[in-house]
Amino acid sequence: KAGVTQTPRYLIKTRGQQVTLSCSPISGHRSVSWYQQTPGQGLQFLFEYFSETQRNKGNFPGRFSGRQFSNSRSEMNVSTLELGDSALYLCASSLVDREREAQYFGPGTRLLVL
């Protein structure tokens, strides 16, 4: 079974631009979560989608948004990029949205904002 895939793997943007990241979960997985990983803050939860509905949201500004499609693929959008948005963005999927389920992570998209 193919793992979680994320595209693109690397991005360079400038301040003020917007960016869209894509995530394809493991086949059959319906829950998709997004995380931001930085050396200073560690792994921070952005949001989680299940069956095309945002179920949980982390403490990030409204510039960060996402959506999930009927095939469970998910996209994340960041508008008006800031230097501090430079990070590794990780997508994780799980079979169902139960707290006992492990998450399976993609390789991440490394975003650099100049």
Place this chain on the structure above:
Amino acid sequence: AQSVAQPEDQVNVAEGNPLTVKCTYSVSGNPYLFWYVQYPNRGLQFLLKYITGDNLVKGSYGFEAEFNKSQTSFHLKKPSALVSDSALYFCAVRDEGGSYIPTFGRGTSLIVHP
């Protein structure tokens, strides 16, 4: 509220020696505990989880973890370290009946010396 702590930023061990990566947690209900490993420029990989049952959980790559309820700990162990085990290790916790969102520790860098 749930929280998790990894008290060591870095653990150094010689190849062939046993290794321990520490994790302590705090939840209001029953904990669901997870260990993940991250290799350079990769996403997190699931290693093992504790949901209920035996306190000693066996996972991938020869790793195991011991759940200790009285000490609220879930330390990751391996009897004989390999150089290829060198990576960043994350402990995560969810509270039974609580939010689906897991809380991750800051990560512990494991360095195995030849």
